[in-house]
Amino acid sequence: MKKNPLTYILLLFSITTFSQKVTLYGVIKDSLQNPLSYANVIAKPKDVSKNLQFAITDNEGYYKLVLAKGDTITISISYLGYKPINYEFVALKSTKKDFVLQQSSEQLDEVVIEMPVTVRGDTTTYNTQKFIDGSERKLKNVLKKLPGVEVNKDGSVTVQGKKVTKMLVDGKKFFGGSSKLAVENIPADAVDKVKVIDNYNEVAFLKGLTDSDDMAMDIQLKEDKKRFVFGDLEAGKGNSNFYKTSANLFYYSPKTNVNFIGNINNIGEKTFTFRDYMSFSGGVNAIFSGNFNYKGGDFSQFLQNRDVVESRQKFGALNITKTTSSKLDVAGYFIFSNSDIKNAIETQNQYATLTEDRTNTTVADNTLGIGNLNVEYTPNDKEKWYARTQIKRTNNANENSLVSVVAANTNTIGTDRNLIATYINQNIEWHKRQSDKHTFSSIVNYVFDKNNQNAFWQTQDNAFNGLIPITEQSLYLINQIKNTTTQNIDAVFKHFWEVNNNNHIYTTMGNKLLLEQFFTDDSQTLDDGTTNNFAQNGFGNDLDFKLNDLFVGVQYKFRTGIFTVKQGVFAHNYNWSLHQQTQLDQNKWVILPEFLAKIEFNKSKKITINYNLKTSFSDASRFANRFFLQSYNSVFRGNERLQNNLFHAARIYYSRFSLYRGLLLFSSLSYNKQVKGVRNTVQFDTNNTNPALRVNQFLTAQLFDNPSESLRGNIHLEKTIKELKYKFDVGFFNNQYLQQIDNVLQTNKNKNYDYEIAIETLFDDFPTLEIGFKQNVGRFISSNNTSKFTTTSPFINVDYDFLEGFIFNFDYTKSNYQNKTLNQKNVYEIANATLSYRQENSAWSFKLKAQNLFNAQFKQSNSFNDFLISDRRTFILPRILLFSIGYNL
Incomplete structure (x- = not known):
């Protein structure tokens, strides 16, 4: 087998480097022979031109220094509250050396400044x-x-x-x-x-x-x-009219902080993503985290589409914090983001008996604004008040052109979707330390969430025949209005009773009220300008949904040795009503137990085990009992007889960290089982004379017993040996669930696993290289067939500081994608590189960036859902070369 020359270079360099190093290691204890964790061990070479080395003891007091052979070094050991030790060491061979520190009654201010790391x-x-x-x-x-x-x-x-x-x-x-x-x-x-x-x-x-x-x-x-403004400005110009400008400005003073971040570019650099959005979804104190799970507005259209063929991004964020007095802090931020994008996707969908080839082109203009105001009042050290207000507003416009080919029959559909969403969240939070044994917390929270969505479908093909009650025309124009308004009014009160240091009893009571309105209207505009409304054929929804959750719970928490255990039970009274054509009222009690155990061997080795019986309700659209159009080939009707989902959720998590051993390990195993669950059932239009319309779907929601079960696991391991870091990741996900297709109940299985192996260099005077290999394998098993996909991706990342002020960054991934069911293969390479230069003590910097260096045209991926398997090809931006100039204030 022919080996990569880079492998030999790394091997030779590492052998040469290791042969020039020696190790000083041992244990640091106090006078009572107790290990001192997080003590600082600093190695100062006699040759001042050489770098200082350091180590930090782990929880068992172990330290380890890798030193240049032949150097004369002063070893300094320091720990807060102890007298420091200096020890001269000549690095001729690896040596074990233990140290004992004596307590000091003096304030070691000078030592504190010297310490690289301190722990309190x-x-x-x-x-x-x-x-x-x-x-x-x-x-x-x-x-x-x-x-x-x-x-x-x-x-x-x-x-x-x-x-x-x-x-x-x-x-x-x-x-x-x-x-x-x-x-x-x-x-x-x-x-x-x-x-x-x-x-x-x-x-x-x-x-x-x-x-x-x-x-x-x-x-x-x-x-x-x-006490003054600092930050940086950057502007860049590239090939084919690509550009980027950014500004990061900061002002800090004892009482006023101002931050501004701005970015305008057309190189696909999205400053604000789904993960970022979730962190800006408002918030309450962690003690209430289990009581609030709002969706936070329908911003999905804004957050998607990371891989595009055209992109224009505008982002601005302003954050201001003001301390008005010793008791009052006021903080607020405003975020604006606008994204004009175009994406192109080719998809092959495999249904039970048919294969559909789709080509999607979408042009989207998405605007998002978030405003937040937070007032924090501290009348004394035993009481705290918060008042938080958050407003989010999005305006999204999407124009989509879709070509669907089934059995040589083609449908071309144009779709315009417009979404305006407004989200307002206001809460007032209060905490009071009444005494050493009793603490109280409460919150009143209000959410208003309104989504107005209009959709318009246009086609010359008879794509909707048999799906909706259309009138024959040369041009089909279908309109939909879909509006949802949600209000949540919630109040929660908690009492913490500290019986003693090791035994606590917590009591929670509260009420959550949900009011949701769901309205749809589907119609056809005819050639003569009149409207064919589908209401007389079972379409059109006007639903008022009300859900009230009155609950009370008690939890007992105790600690003994290395164990902390909390167990509790919550009783919920759910009362819900639906008003559409008729009035429906239901009421039930649900008892939800919970358990949590933490085993803390030391600060760096822990096990957490938790179990919850959980419940949830579907949103109003699933209770709406009349039809509405979901897409060009699917119609949905809800089920007013639905009840709550009920499921078991269990998880065990283990973490281990050791600086001395260069070890980072964490693993988790999660198990979920639905006792009662709502799933969509699907009926295909299999009797349609046009094969292209046999993929049309009629969906509804149904409550099943034991509808799904899943097991998920992950292990992440990092191990540093001398100047190399080895990384290993493995994860798996097994899921089986019931699916009703064409009135036949079947069990589907989704089995996925992935792993990643990598090695990273940590040499002082050598580029930081990370070379690795990852693979993802997906297998979908239904009663009719089995599909398997694999993506194998070797990769390399390079970070190199050289000469005076130059930095080089490079990342490369080669993806080998295979659909083994259809024997389809595709290989694509994605690479990016950046070379930047900034002279020491200069405010100016220069950067040359290459994006999609090999000019790859698309990425390949796959996905599964309840009734189809998708093989997707997503097109991306071409090669971009960008030169930018920056200025540091």
Whole structure:
């Protein structure tokens, strides 16, 4: 087998490097022989031109330093509250050396400044100046150099395998706590320290009462960045009229913080994505997190379409925080995003007896605005008030051209969809520490969510024959109005009783009221200008849906040794009514038990086990008992006799982290089983004389017993050996569910697994290379057939700082896609490269970016749903070469 020359280069270089290194390792303890975790071990070479090395002890007090052979080095060991030790070491051979630190009664201010990492309780502080070398551009470059910190491609941050859920700057939320906007835009040279706060709670006296695993990261700015404007500006021009401009401006002072982020481009760079949107969906304190699960408006059209053939993006975000007094903080942000895109998708859909080839071209103009105001009032250290207001508004226009081919019969349909959605959320939250044993929290929350959607279908083909009651015309014009208005009015009260340090009893009571209106109107515009309304044929909905949930629950939490256990039960009284052609009222009680256990062996090794019996109700559209058109080939009718879904949800999670062993491991296993579940049933128009119309679908909703069961697992492992980091990821998802097609009940199975293997170099004077291989295998099994898809993708990522001020980044993925059922194969390569230059102490920077370097035309993927298998080819932007100039303020 012919090997890649790069493999030999890496092997030779690693062997050469390893042979020039020696290891100093051991244990650091106190005078009572207790291990000291997170002690700092700093190695200072006698040759000042060489880099300082450091290590941090793990939970068992172990440390390890990899040093250049032959160097004379001063080893400094420091720990808060202990006298530091200095030890001279000549690195001739690997040596085990233990240290014992003596307690000190003096304040070690000088030592605190020197420490790269300090730990106080749940707070870990990184002194970033000990880790960076000046080549960093943004916050993400700084974070990547901190031990135990990872920054993913989507902008999310993890520390010791745990995700950061709140991002703060000098103690204040940055754009509502978004990590992506922070890591991608805050300049690296503004960062002084990074604090990581585990088990974070905005309300200090609630910490320890909640089971939230929130982790906050607080970016501490340098003193000289706290009283004036700083940031950067960038403008770039590329081939074929491609362009990009961006601005990141920040002002911080003790009482006022102002942040602005702006971006305009046509290179497909989408600043605001679905993941970002979810982090801006409003919020309440973690103690209420299980009580609110609003959809937050229909913004799906705005959030989709990442792969496009044309793109024009405009994004602006402004965040202002003002401390008006020692008791009152006011913060707000406004986000605007406009996306003009065009995408093209070719899809092959496999139904039970037919195959359909679709070509979709969509032009979309999507605008989104989010405004948020947050008032925080602290009358004293035992009471806290919040008043939050959030408004979201979207206006989306989509023009779609679709060509559907079935058995050599072609239908061409044009579709225009317009959506205007408004979402308003107002809540008032109160927390009171009444005494050492009793704490109270309550919230009143109101949500208004209105969606007005108009759809218009146009075709010269008889595509709707047999699907809707059309009148024969030379040109078919179909109109639909679909409006949904939802209101939620909720109140929740919680009492925390701390019987003692190890036993707590929590009581919750509340009421949630949902009011939902659902209206549809489907009609045809005839050649003479009159309207053929389908209402007389069972179309058109006008439904008022009301759901009231009165609930009370009690939870008992206790701690013994390494175990923390919480068990509880909630009783819900659901009362719902539907008013359409007739009035229907129903009422029922549901008892929902829950269980949570945490086993904390130490700060870096934990197991979490939880189980819940959960319930949910469908939205009003599934209760609407008259027809409405869903798409050019499907009609849906709800079922007013539906009841609640009921399902078991269980999960076990294990995490392990060790700096000494260079180990990061976390794994999870989740199991879900529906006891009662609502699923769509489908009836195909199999008797239609036109084969192209046999894919027409009539859907309705039905409640099934034991309709689905799923098992999901994942293992993520990272291991550092000398100057190489090895990564291994594996995941699987097995799901089986009932599906009723053409009045026949069948069991479908969906089996997927994926894995990724990678190796990353960590050499000081060598490019950071990550070389890996990943594969995804999907298998769909129905009563009629089995389909299998595989995507195999070797990849390489390069980050290289060289000469003085140059940075080179490169990523490459080769995807080998196979539809093994139809014996279809496709190979495509995606590569991007960036070369940037900034001279030390210069405000100017220059960047050359190559996007889609090999000019790939499309990406290939697949998906399954209840009754079809789709093989999809999505076309993408062509090769882009962009030169930009930046200026740092």
